[in-house]
Amino acid sequence: RSYSSRMALTDGLLFRQLFESESSTYTYLLGDTETKEAILIDPVLETIERDLKLIRELGLNLKVAVNTHCHADHITSTGLMKKRLVGLKSAISKFSGASADILLSEGDKIYFGKHYLTVRETPGHTDGCMVLVTGDQSMAFTGDALLIRGCGRTDFQQGCAKKLYESVHQKIFTLPDQCLVYPAHDYLGQTVSTVGEERKFNPRLTKSLEEFEHIMSNLNLPKPKQIDIAVPANLVCGVHNV
Amino acid sequence: RSYSSRMALTDGLLFRQLFESESSTYTYLLGDTETKEAILIDPVLETIERDLKLIRELGLNLKVAVNTHCHADHITSTGLMKKRLVGLKSAISKFSGASADILLSEGDKIYFGKHYLTVRETPGHTDGCMVLVTGDQSMAFTGDALLIRGCGRTDFQQGCAKKLYESVHQKIFTLPDQCLVYPAHDYLGQTVSTVGEERKFNPRLTKSLEEFEHIMSNLNLPKPKQIDIAVPANLVCGVHNV
Ligand SMILES: [Fe+2]
C-alpha cells in the first residue's frame, strides 16, 4: 500500500503548527492526548498570549519549551512562559552557549506522555542547532538547518556552510522519505515538506558541497533587524533571571 | 483508545496547507497518493506560480480547482490555472452567482482518486458559501463560514447573520468533535482547529442567535480593499473568457 506523509502520523498525538508573521517563525505544539503532557518548540515573545490561551483551552500541561537554536531574528518566549506556567522547563542545545533548565545533546530524548522527540545535532547555521525527530520518524522539526526548498543562512553567529551541508546530509536526509519536515521559518506560505521532497527539490542542498558553499557565500542578505537584541536575550531564554 | 485529531487522517491522502499573506488566505492541496489525482481549494492569483510548481514537483494531476465561495478579498487563480493545466475544471456553488465548469450543491461529491469531498451548503457569509468535508469526516474546509475562533463577516455581498448561525450549527457543529477545521483565512497565525474546539471556544458561535446577531452587526470592519475588483473578477474564475 502507498505510504503517504499523512499515514505516518502518530496515534494519540495532538499537533498544532502556529505562525508568527513578524519574523515568519513557526511554533509547534505537541501533546499527548491521554496524559495531556505537552511540549512547545520555538515559541515567540510576540505570540505568548495566543499560545498560552491555546494551551489552556486544550487542557494541556506544558512540560518543556525548547528552542531549536539561539535565534537571531526574534526573541523566544520560553523565559516568560516559565513565569506563567508552573513546572515548565526551558531547553536548548548545550552547544548554543545559552542557559536553560535542560541542555540537550545528540540522542537526548524529550518525553511528553508516551511520545518523545529525539535530538539530532545539526550545526552549521549556528553551533547549537538541532533537529527534533518524533519517535516514529514521521516528523522532523528542522529549525533553521533545513527550510522548505531552502536552509538557514551561514553568514553570522557560528555560521559555516560546510558544517550545515554535512549536518543536513548526515542527520536529515538520512530520515525516511515520507518524514514530514517542519521548519522554524517559511517566507512563502509553505507549511510543510517531506525529507524525500527536499532531497529531490531543495535548490541548495541538492548541489555539490562546493556549489553549496558558493551559493551560501553569495546570498548578500541584510543583517536581521532584531539580531543585536534577540541574540543576547535568547542566551537567557528571552528574559533575565530565569 | 484516545481519538486524536491526527488519528483521523486518511490513508493515502496527500495534503498541503498553503498561505497567501496579503489576504491571509489558506489554499489547500489534496491528492491521492496512488492515482496522483488532486484538487485545489481556494487558490489565490498572487501565488499561482508557487502552487503550480508544487503541483508539478509532487507529480500531481490537478482535476478540480474549487472556491468555497465568491471571495471579496482576493482574486482566485482558478481561471488562469485552467489555462496552464490541461483538463483542469473550475468549481463553485451554484448559488454563488459565479460561472465555473462545475456548479455544486448540497451533497455533491468532488472525487480525486479514491478520495472525495462532500459539499455542505453553508449560506450566511454569502449565499453560495459551502463547506467541503472529506469522506471520513476527518477534515472540513470551512471557507469563511467558520474561522478559527471566529467566522466570516455578514455585512456585505449576501451577508446574513441568522443564516450563518444556522449554517454553522446545522452543517458544521454536527460533524464529529475531532473533525479538523481548515478555514479559508486566519489572521493570527493559527493553522487548524477542530469542530469540538470551535463548539466549545468560538467566541461568537457559542452565543445565542440574538447575541450572535448583535455581535455581527457591531463589528464595524472596513470594506475589504479589493472588493470592487475581486468580486466581479471572481464571478468569472478570476479571468474573463474561461
Ligand atoms: Fe536562526
Ligand SMILES: [Fe+2]
Ligand atoms: Fe469571503
